[in-house]
Amino acid sequence: MKIRQKPEDFIVEEIIDLGKTINENGEYYLYKLTKRNIENLKALSYIAKKFKIPLKEIGYCGLKDRHALTTQYITIPKKYGILKLDEKNLKLEYVAPSNPLKIGDLIGNRFNITVRSIKSEDFLKIADNIHALDYGVPNYFDSQRFGSVFERKFIAKEIMLGNYEEALKILLTKYKKSEKKTIKDLKRYIAKNWGDWEKCAKYIEKNDIKSRMFVNIINALNKGKSYKEVFKYVDDRLRKIFVSAYQSYLWNECIKEVLKDYVNEKDRYYLEYECGDFMFYKELDEDSFNALKDVKFPTIAPDVEYKGEVKEIIDIVLENEGITFKDLENIDCLDCKFVYSERKILCIPKDFKTSGFKPDELNNGKYKITLEFELNKGSYATMIIKRAFLGVKKSSRRKR
Template identity: 55%
Template structure:
């Protein structure tokens, strides 16, 4: 099975409940983008219209590799703006009283085309589609872990006081989707690690504009202190690093819960970049009713946990060889506490028929439509259908 062979194969529309007013203080805009990372789109709007980043409100991050529609707010003092570019449009909706904040969306609707399907698998996939009524484990998926390379979390390296390792991950590792100029810079830094003069000359020669890279390398040259150089990392990136490790721990906690609830024959493990997801193949009614009620907390400092929560969290942290108190070593940002349902149940599910796939010879495609509550990942639904058999 293949996803995202065409841009229109993965469409995400934000579901937002809002009330327009005649004289609101904030302008509400509909932002549509293709192939652009969420924060990059917001930064582009900020620079293009000279609006401070902190004045642009939004509810959540959207997948880069999709056609996505979401909402943002901008104070009226900046006037009415618009964009109509090939991969980025901004449309004025009206005025509202308060700015949008992270997490305020209701959910997201998805339209997905799964391709390259073998007809011998039709029955297996149809059976898995039928089990969507039992929900799916509500894991954080790969999109949350873009800062993790070779299983190493930058925040865990900092907790273990491996500051050089943390800085090296950031300055030398890259993803396929990054710009060539940035990939080349990171390759050069990796090859010349410790030769900061050479790295500075490269940055100047190639006219690299990133202030973060310039400041971090200069800090290493003049102070040779990896902990201090981390100070120059963009605050939004620091928050993403914290969120990535916090999300991984939550995933591992969910896996521990499912191990307690599921018979071994009902377990199905699927690999991902940070380890494995545990799915269920079959779910008895009483087990479903039990786990459907569970909302599990994210790990945070100085929070009171119930006995069951403490047991699960401590079990995971023991495997990680850390303690909750170790997170106090993080002197920037903070762990955001919330409770998250351990299963997600797709709603408004519409499944098309298997049709001939025009992009893959002798293969078939399948159209999927569904909505999910905020924070849940459509790719988990796809994994449930196409990988758990």
């Protein structure tokens, strides 16, 4: 099987309450933003620059996948006039006067996902998996949440444990294949010359590196600042990502512990990801499903008092991690904290439809299938795909 061979294989449409947002007397204009194969913040930054609008004045509900065809809503103050943009991979369409959009205004997303290169011998397995989606999937945070994690190491956890140098090494030397070549080259150079900050500073100057974070951190280290001190030069958004990644991982681990009470060992299926393993259930009986379908589990935050079974599960996870509640407070150099929230244990797709298996025009002799469904905000469509194709071998290459 192959996913995302082209952006149109992964279509996302944002769902908001237009009746609540549209307001003839509002001080903003509502726009529909359609983007193809473009990272969300890059698209918003492009619009801000093109129309000379401060990025902070553009309102939006949530971030959308990069390698996809996505439609979402944004708001821009009326003072900039009615704007229009119609380019190859980016389109901005005026909708109506409105109130400003905020992150919390998102209701959910509608997905249209085509999976390709399917072998005919996998039809029955996939059909059984799709039928099992009636009982939902664990509502895990998926890989998109863990872009800052390398070799299962979390920057926030290393900081909590006082391993500031290790945390900084992850930030300054580890990279994804998708990063720009200049940044990958820089990270390789820093890794090779770790500790020789004068040499690293000269490399940055010689190669005209524009990244403010790298410039400020390396210059500060060259002046004798400590590994802990230089985290103040990390962008606020990145610092929150570091904390959110570790908190999301802890929540995933808690859900695995919850499910162990409802799923027999023979019905458990483990799937590896960046931070460890997801545990899926092959089957979930009616009573267990009814007991779990509307239940939420909290995120772990140090300033909250947990009780009963919730506390028991959290204690197990923290012990497995080798940390305590007190450790969760030791992230002062990131200037942010673990925030309490509640999240449903199960993710249950709504209005689920499939196209049935059809010949795949991109992969000779193979088949494709399209899945359509709706999810509430915060849930990951990729978890639905993982469950629908559980046990089906994924191809190592993909085209875009």
